[in-house]
Amino acid sequence: MVADYVDWLRREGRIVIVGASLAGLRAAETLRAEGFAGELTLIGDEPYEPYDRPPLSKGVLLGKASPHHTELPHRREIDAKWRLGVAATGLDLTAKRVRLADGDEVAYDRLLIATGVRARPWPKETEARLDGVFLLRTRDDAAGLYQRLKAGPRRVFIIGAGFAGSEVASACREMGLQVTVAERAGAPLVGALGGVVGAVAADLQTENGVDLRTRVTVTALEGDPVGRVRAVHLSDESVVEADVVVVSLGSQRNTEWLTGSGLGAGPRGIACDAGCRAFDFRGIVTDDVFVAGDVARSPHALFGYQFLSLEHWGNAVAQAEIAAHNMISPSSERRPHLWVPAFWSSMFGVNIKSVGVPPMGEELMITQGSLAERRFVGVYGFQGRVIAAVSFDSTRWLEFYQREIERGAPFPVEYLTVDRRPEGRKPVPADFPDPSLPTHGPTVTLSGYSPTERQLVFTPAH
């Protein structure tokens, strides 16, 4: 009977994907590749077909690519109905319909939610509207920022030294622009990689001419009489004159449209099982709603079954493929999403990559190379095993460490490695900030699952 339903769905069912970016596109391709012959609809709030975002803060700002032309190549023909430029505004789980901003409704038999995240805006709206204040998430953001940077501003001010903010700082320096970066933590990248590695990133910035201000927050953006940003006020009472401000304070999950739907969705994302099926607010798994990409949070066996939200490019691809496969497969053929988290960044000519979940790490060992040379591999340990690794200009070693994470290798590491230095023989505290304090967008959000953490309360709208 259930198998009959899956057969019917594969032949003539209706699948709707909300979110037309990387995860949505790869899911659509997987559905078709695995034989889905029914009706496929992709809904996206931006008026563009799926495009790649990582180049927007790297190649685009370096003038190597056009912000308007990062569209993703398609792996295959997907024969889909596109509803672009119209946001989904509501979901009726009982009637199985998605409501759209233009008043239309789209019916589905199975739904995939891949609405991702958006840039967290500057909280003071009048200041955020000043001319010269930018976010960087979409291709329109990138086009506007690039144009302004090319015009040669006197100083660019970047709020937040996470990966995105640091990449923008790097591009600005390469364009010969004066840059100030303000970070609440003690160093850049601290939320994602901890204080030890953050100190290396700090040196990298200052040596490349960035005016880096740490342990400060921005208290106000000041505009001139015609509404252009003119200066930035900091918590240490200093004032920095700047004509471009880039707000890089991490991201917010696009789940507001699900308010009142009964789905287990909130500021931390949409909870789903390892097979990408969404939970409803009661913690009961749904049959016909799946989740993938930045907006999902799912339990991971390698990391203590913690619910992980991963804002990683690779996760969007891998989770979309699993979700799509599971949407059109009977229970016995479904697969779990057990992708090992991995990401990359590039700044000031240094390639930074990571595998595993560094913010879970308590201690760090530099097992290859040296921090001083900015060419190294650091291994993070958690409760006696290897949980993550980071590399600066040493990417070819990471595959080895990924296998160590997968097999739960003991920490401190016992093996000898190439280019092991005395400084790497003993673990040191990885120095992550207290997770209960707010931070600028770490790229992994740990959202533990403990009965004492009852922070999300569902109140039905009717």
Place this chain on the structure above:
Amino acid sequence: MRLVVDLNKCQGYAQCAFLAPDVFAMHGEESLVYNPRAEEEQRERLARAVAACPVQAITADGLDGAGDGAASGREASDGR
């Protein structure tokens, strides 16, 4: 032609930067920067780069075994 590089896979072997230097460039010792929209006259060089990548990290329209037919209809819809 559209292309994307899986930079999780990329290990900076720089084969693509030698074979299609107008599309790919190394930035520092192992970071790759590339133009996701290559000119049509780069097709042959791009094909060589896709084939030569030791970790098979490059996906390009019509060059990675995906259907060629997928490429044609889309360019027309893009007015930019």
